[in-house]
Amino acid sequence: MKFYVLGTYSEESFEAFVNNPDQDRKAVVNALSSAMGASFSDIEFLRGPYDFIVTIEADSFETVAAVKMAVEAQGVGTVDIFETVDINAIAKKAGKALSNYSPPSS
Numbered sequence: 001m002k003f004y005v006l007g008t009y010s011e012e013s014f015e016a017f018v019n020n021p022d023q024d025r026k027a028v029v030n031a032l033s034s035a036m037g038a039s040f041s042d043i044e045f046l047r048g049p050y051d052f053i054v055t056i057e058a059d060s061f062e063t064v065a066a067v068k069m070a071v072e073a074q075g076v077g078t079v080d081i082f083e084t085v086d087i088n089a090i091a092k093k094a095g096k097a098l099s100n101y102s103p104p105s106s
Contacts, residue, residue, distance in 0.1 A: 002084045003064045005054040009077040029054060032070070036063050051077070 009017075016023075026043055033040035038058035045052050058064050061083060068079040 001058060001060070003056050003058060003061075004082040004084075005056060005064065005068070005079055006050040006082065007052050007054070007071075007077050007079040008049070009051045010075055013076050032067060033058075036067055038063055038067065050080075 026040075029043050030040040033056055036058070038056050041055035041057065043052055043054045056064060056067075061081070064081050064083075068081055071077075071079055
């Protein structure tokens with residue numbers, strides 16, 4: 001399953017960037033992902049309300065949530081996880097739900 005992880009850095013993380021701007025942050029994210037059995041695709045740094053986006057593939061949401069917990073526990077910042085979905089499968093299930101649904105009468 002593919003996930004997108006959007007995050008914002010803490011003040012301490014920005015300080016680490018300033019103190020060591022040449023550190024290979026992609027290697028760090030790759031090592032953490034690999035340790036959890038996930039496949040790291042890329043990290044991009046953003047301008048806007050989020051500081052970065054990571055693309056990762058993992059066997060479950062729980063795997064990515066464990067990475068989130070580990071990162072946030074270290075004070076790196078705040079992380080939000082977005083899971084890709086099969087919209088066609090969702091639409092089929094919605095159609096099935098609607099076929100068995102009668103809205104409440106007024």
